[in-house]
Amino acid sequence: MRDVTGWLTRHPDRLTDDQTGRLKEILARCPALDRTAHHVRAFAGLMNNRQGRNLDQWITRVQGDDLPALHTFVTGLGQDLDAVVAGLSLRYSSGAVEGHNNKIKMLKRQMFGRANFDLLRKRVLLSARGRS
Numbered sequence: 001m002r003d004v005t006g007w008l009t010r011h012p013d014r015l016t017d018d019q020t021g022r023l024k025e026i027l028a029r030c031p032a033l034d035r036t037a038h039h040v041r042a043f044a045g046l047m048n049n050r051q052g053r054n055l056d057q058w059i060t061r062v063q064g065d066d067l068p069a070l071h072t073f074v075t076g077l078g079q080d081l082d083a084v085v086a087g088l089s090l091r092y093s094s095g096a097v098e099g100h101n102n103k104i105k106m107l108k109r110q111m112f113g114r115a116n117f118d119l120l121r122k123r124v125l126l127s128a129r130g131r132s
């Protein structure tokens with residue numbers, strides 16, 4: 001199952017011929033998964049091409065299909081639709097900041113119960129310089 005998920009979420013050009021063939025066989029046997037794959041790839045196109053303005057059309061198509069898991073995803077998108085549209089449209093990204101936050105959280109978890117704040121601060125500052 002993990003392989004199929006990877007094949008569905010990867011760009012089709014990055015699949016080997018064997019993976020492409022196996023995915024086609026699987027999608028031919030399961031129409032619901034085939035429709036899901038179509039919607040997932042369409043959403044990836046919105047992300048990669050920064051087409052947030054087309055999100056409403058994508059949501060309408062998903063809601064018209066009988067795919068409960070995607071309906072749940074669409075409901076989650078609708079809870080903060082303006083932010084999602086902005087994230088799919090603007091070229092700005094908070095990825096670098098999130099990466100730093102994750103690194104700091106990892107350092108904090110590694111040191112939990114082992115040392116005091118001064119050592120944590122030193123490790124964070126050293127990791128920012130690339131020395132940790």
